[in-house]
Amino acid sequence: MVRGVARHTLAEGVRLQSGDIIEVGDKGLTQMELPDGAALALGPKTRALAATLPRGKQTAAVFYVTQGELKLAGVKPGARLRIVTPLITLQGAEGATVMVLGNAEGALFVESGEARLAAPRVRGEAATTLRLKSGEFYTVKARQKAVLATRPSPAFIGALPKAFLDPLPARMARYKDRPVRPQRLELVSYAEVETWLKAPLEFRRPMLPRFKSRAAEPAFRDALVANLHFHPEWDPVLFPEKYLPKEPEGDAARDAPAPAGPADKR
Amino acid sequence: MKLVIKFNLVFLLIFLIGLGAAGFASNELLQRNARDEIVLNARLVMESALATRAYTSTQVGPLLQTQMKYTFLPQSVPAYSATEVFNGLRKAFPDYSYKEATLNPTNPRNRANDWEADIVHQFRNATDKAEVVGERDTPGGKSFYIARPIQIKQESCLYCHSTVDAAPKTLVEKYGPANGFGWKVNEVIGAQIVSVPTDVPIARAHAAFRTFMVSLTAVFGFIFVALNLMLWFMVIRPVTRLSSFADQVSQGDNMDAPDFPVGSRDEIGVLTQSFNRMKKSLVQAMKMLEA
Numbered sequence: 166m167v168r169g170v171a172r173h174t175l176a177e178g179v180r181l182q183s184g185d186i187i188e189v190g191d192k193g194l195t196q197m198e199l200p201d202g203a204a205l206a207l208g209p210k211t212r213a214l215a216a217t218l219p220r221g222k223q224t225a226a227v228f229y230v231t232q233g234e235l236k237l238a239g240v241k242p243g244a245r246l247r248i249v250t251p252l253i254t255l256q257g258a259e260g261a262t263v264m265v266l267g268n269a270e271g272a273l274f275v276e277s278g279e280a281r282l283a284a285p286r287v288r289g290e291a292a293t294t295l296r297l298k299s300g301e302f303y304t305v306k307a308r309q310k311a312v313l314a315t316r317p318s319p320a321f322i323g324a325l326p327k328a329f330l331d332p333l334p335a336r337m338a339r340y341k342d343r344p345v346r347p348q349r350l351e352l353v354s355y356a357e358v359e360t361w362l363k364a365p366l367e368f369r370r371p372m373l374p375r376f377k378s379r380a381a382e383p384a385f386r387d388a389l390v391a392n393l394h395f396h397p398e399w400d401p402v403l404f405p406e407k408y409l410p411k412e413p414e415g416d417a418a419r420d421a422p423a424p425a426g427p428a429d430k431r
Numbered sequence: 432m433k434l435v436i437k438f439n440l441v442f443l444l445i446f447l448i449g450l451g452a453a454g455f456a457s458n459e460l461l462q463r464n465a466r467d468e469i470v471l472n473a474r475l476v477m478e479s480a481l482a483t484r485a486y487t488s489t490q491v492g493p494l495l496q497t498q499m500k501y502t503f504l505p506q507s508v509p510a511y512s513a514t515e516v517f518n519g520l521r522k523a524f525p526d527y528s529y530k531e532a533t534l535n536p537t538n539p540r541n542r543a544n545d546w547e548a549d550i551v552h553q554f555r556n557a558t559d560k561a562e563v564v565g566e567r568d569t570p571g572g573k574s575f576y577i578a579r580p581i582q583i584k585q586e587s588c589l590y591c592h593s594t595v596d597a598a599p600k601t602l603v604e605k606y607g608p609a610n611g612f613g614w615k616v617n618e619v620i621g622a623q624i625v626s627v628p629t630d631v632p633i634a635r636a637h638a639a640f641r642t643f644m645v646s647l648t649a650v651f652g653f654i655f656v657a658l659n660l661m662l663w664f665m666v667i668r669p670v671t672r673l674s675s676f677a678d679q680v681s682q683g684d685n686m687d688a689p690d691f692p693v694g695s696r697d698e699i700g701v702l703t704q705s706f707n708r709m710k711k712s713l714v715q716a717m718k719m720l721e722a
Contacts, residue, residue: 261497276500300500300600316600322501330498 167358170379171349177336178345184371185215186361189233194328198337199226201244206333208234208326211266214361216368219245229368231360236263236329240278249365252305254283260299261332265324269307274317275299352379355388363395373398438662439655446651453647458640465636469629470564472527473577476517476625480529483516484509503601510541526571526628531581533621537592537602537611547624554580554619563622572630581621583614669699673706680710686717 166175167186175187181197189195189211196206199219203226207213211233219226225245238261240246248255252271253264260278264271273280280297295313297303302318305311322330353376355362362372373396379385380402389399401408487509495507505511510531517529532543534551543551550563563578583589591598592614614620672691679685690707693700 274501276497316604317501325501330501331494332497 166347167353168347168349170376171352172357173347173349175347176345178340178343179347180344181215181218183215183218184375186358187211187213187215194326196333196336198335199246201241202335203240203244203246204238204333204335205248206236206238206329208236208329211235212360214364214368216249216371229361229364230264230266231364232266232268234263234265234325234329236276236325236333237261238276238333239335249368252307253303255280256283256294257281263325263329265321270305272302272304272317272321273297274302274321352382355379355385355392359388359392362389363392366398369396370398372396373402377402435659435662435667439659442655442658446655450644450647450651454640454644457643461636461640461643462633465629465632468632469575469627470577472632473564473575473625473627476520476527476529476627477577477579477623479520480513480517480623480625483513487512499599499601501601503599503605505538505605508538511538514541526574526631528624528626530624531621532624533581535610535613535620537606539606539610541621543621547622550578550624551580551619551622554578554582554622558582558617558619566629567626569626572628573633574626575629576624576626578622578624580619581623582619583616586616589614589616665695665697666699669694669703673699673703677706680713686710686714 166173166179166188168182168184175195181187187195187197187207189207189209191209193209194206195211196204197215198204201219205213205228207230212231213233213235214229215226216229217224217227225247227247227249229249231251235248237246237248237255237258240258240260240262242259244257244259246255246257248264250264250266250271252266252269253273255262255264255273258275258278258280261276262278262280263274263276273282275297277299279299282295282297282303283293295303295311297313300315302314302316302321303311304314304318304321358372358376362369362376364372376385380389380399386403389396390403393399393403487507491512492507492509495504498504499507506515510533514529514531517527521527530547531541532547532551533541534543534548536542546567553563554560558580561579564576566573566575568574583592589597591602592611595603595608595612598612676685676691690710691703693703693707
């Protein structure tokens with residue numbers, strides 16, 4: 166887990182904070198539980214950013230997931246929750262929904278309840294919002310039209326962790342009065358947070374103040390400079406001199422030393 | 432006819448009557464026990480299948496409900512689990528069989544064959560019939576069977592078996608839309624049939640009967656020999672000697688000889704003593720007559 170600018174060991178019972186980045190190992194499984202009873206499980210090799218965690222009923226939970234498998238379960242009607250991925254944006258859901266995210270394709274299955282999602286905009290077409298019912302299966306590939314089916318494909322089912330095929334067990338009550346503190350490790354390198362620094366603007370914008378201090382490290386700064394076109398908002402941080410206020414033309418002429426003229430020759 | 436012949440004829444008669452009566456009674460008992468064992472085995476298998484069905488229905492099925500949304504798991508079906516458990520049992524008892532024979536099954540392996548379909552139709556024609564038992568010849572020998580009807584008693588059963596559209600998609604995906612639909616509440620759709628071999632218990636009963644009869648004959652033979660020896664040594668031989676001695680005395684021989692030895696205190700001994708007293712009286716009477 167990346168919290169702040171450092172890596173941390175993630176253990177069961179750790180209370181997440183907005184901005185925490187969770188990366189699941191090759192054989193790991195992580196489950197996040199929200200106060201309203203909803204749970205988000207992440208399969209092996211899944212990378213997720215808890216962009217916003219709910220504080221009261223007004224704040225929606227927002228996650229940005231770049232790859233892997235995830236299962237959202239126990240979502241009550243009216244719950245405010247949004248999961249954004251490179252190809253699929255889940256704007257709301259009830260019941261249980263499962264997603265598998267590949268490099269250039271994504272699939273979503275509504276295990277129960279319903280899911281409301283914004284499909285990626287295909288060139289020349291307006292953005293669409295889909296309301297999927299229980300049992301429906303949605304797949305989308307980059308730059309292709311999404312496909313809706315009545316049954317999940319065997320490949321999709323085969324890709325799911327076994328634990329996703331069962332209800333997610335609630336574990337939060339065990340740690341209600343026993344907070345677990347994550348152990349802080351080393352500072353993150355650019356490569357470790359590169360995905361998040363190159364995320365859509367909504368999610369990478371908060372990265373600027375967060376990792377601003379890391380820009381002082383030469384290697385981190387060099388990487389930022391090399392990838393600046395992915396995150397141009399870093400330009401003022403990296404090259405502040407370009408953004409110094411410019412002096413007016415008239416003032417400059419007045420402050421400049423006077424050229425030698427006839428008066429001097431007097 | 433000699434005493435020993437009379438004795439042995441009576442003994443043999445009693446032996447034959449006893450052997451016949453004991454053989455008949457024991458054979459009946461062993462055969463009845465074998466039948467009871469067959470029926471008990473069949474009922475045990477039937478109850479075991481019912482218990483497996485109940486366990487699957489109440490405990491396994493609910494746990495698999497979520498997984499069933501992804502893939503149909505036959506392990507959640509009571510009929511499947513009962514059959515699978517029994518298939519495990521058949522590894523040790525290959526002649527036993529259990530089948531949920533169904534006229535229109537979802538799983539093709541449950542389709543009733545000819546004789547099973549006849550049983551199912553018996554239940555369909557007489558819905559109050561709770562059980563059918565019988566015996567049939569199989570390639571492996573005679574087989575005893577118990578059958579009970581499978582009747583749709585709960586609406587929940589129709590969740591999977593009413594229409595293709597209403598059935599879980601995963602079920603249709605696995606078994607297709609052709610079979611296992613159109614069932615109705617209270618309809619007898621099949622029969623649970625347990626078959627157990629009768630040859631083994633019957634053969635065991637026969638073997639036990641043979642062993643019993645041979646043992647009984649051997650015991651009778653031993654008793655026959657022992658009684659004959661006892662009769663010879665305890666009765667026939669002393670009586671024969673006493674008789675021979677009496678013959679000699681009656682002919683006037685051995686009048687001065689000592690008394691016939693009394694070998695025992697039983698009736699033969701008493702007879703010998705009586706004879707010796709009679710001989711003494713006879714000798715004295717003879718002496719008185721000669722005087």
